[in-house]
Amino acid sequence: KQWYQRRVRGDSLEAKEETVGDAPQRVYPSSHKRNPVDWDKVEAEVVKQDEEEKPEGDAALNQLFQKIYADGSDDTRRAMIKSFQESGGTVLSTNWNEIGEKEVDVKPPDGMEYKKWND
Numbered sequence: 001k002q003w004y005q006r007r008v009r010g011d012s013l014e015a016k017e018e019t020v021g022d023a024p025q026r027v028y029p030s031s032h033k034r035n036p037v038d039w040d041k042v043e044a045e046v047v048k049q050d051e052e053e054k055p056e057g058d059a060a061l062n063q064l065f066q067k068i069y070a071d072g073s074d075d076t077r078r079a080m081i082k083s084f085q086e087s088g089g090t091v092l093s094t095n096w097n098e099i100g101e102k103e104v105d106v107k108p109p110d111g112m113e114y115k116k117w118n119d
Contacts, residue, residue, distance in 0.1 A: 068094065075100075088114065 055063050069080055075096035083093040086104040093099050108114045 065092070090114070 054060070065080075069077055072080070072094060076094045079093050079096040079099040083091045083099050083104045087106050090107045090109075091104050093104070106114045
């Protein structure tokens with residue numbers, strides 16, 4: 001019922017900007033009147049915790065590859081995608097000059113062999 005009343009009155013559930021001093025401050029609607037939650041502060045704390053958290057093992061390696069992909073140029077991204085797809089996930093390269101010229105060979109780990117699905 002409360003949502004319906006807000007829609008009828010035209011109230012928005014989105015954040016509104018209020019100017020306090022020189023900097024605009026976002027104000028969110030809240031049902032908690034005495035101690036409203038400062039969501040910007042909560043967001044800053046979560047971001048800080050995420051930055052401080054150090055993953056281990058496979059998670060750390062995955063995060064490294066994500067960072068390389070996100071921070072890389074278009075050629076780096078293209079090389080990563082092409083090398084990974086053509087090699088069946090056994091090669092990951094960031095050098096487009098090397099990868100772009102030829103097809104990437106499958107290089108399975110030591111002690112393993114590569115077989116196609118239809119064999």
